[in-house]
Amino acid sequence: MTDTADLKTLFDAAVAQSRQLPERPDNRTLLRLYALFKQGSDGDVSGDRPGMTDFVARAKYDAWAELAGTDAATAMRGYIDLIEELKG
Template identity: 40%
Template sequence: MCQVEFEMACAAIKQLKAPVSDQEKLLVYSYYKQATQGDCNIPAPPATDLKAKAKWEAWNVNKGMSKMDAMRIYIAKVEELKKNEAG
């Protein structure tokens, strides 16, 4: 059940037309990575690569979270973004 909803949320987020803040993008990214790959398994990028460092830090915060929990939170966040877009 959760896997199907997760895949639908992954498709839905690509359809959003309203702008999404960088902070929200990082949050969604971090739960997506946790849900699909588990704990962050790559070394931290250099501090000079700001974008990669922000993405790594966002994902690494979720260390220890189960893939199912990350999927549930991802789905909820996408639903929230869809509601905000609908007004």
């Protein structure tokens, strides 16, 4: 799984599988999935942190910001592993 193309293929498959999980993950896990996906796809968080009244966007931003500096391959592997764990 060291080849970048293979990793991207596995990542894309995990994204598709995330829509077919046997049950909806809890909010903490959903935030982790979001952050790993964004870090693996887009790199470090950018833009301004959402305001206090936008709770969901702020939580997503903060979860993604916690992964700042994590390389895309590591984030993708983390996402793939978490989806595999959630599949059971």
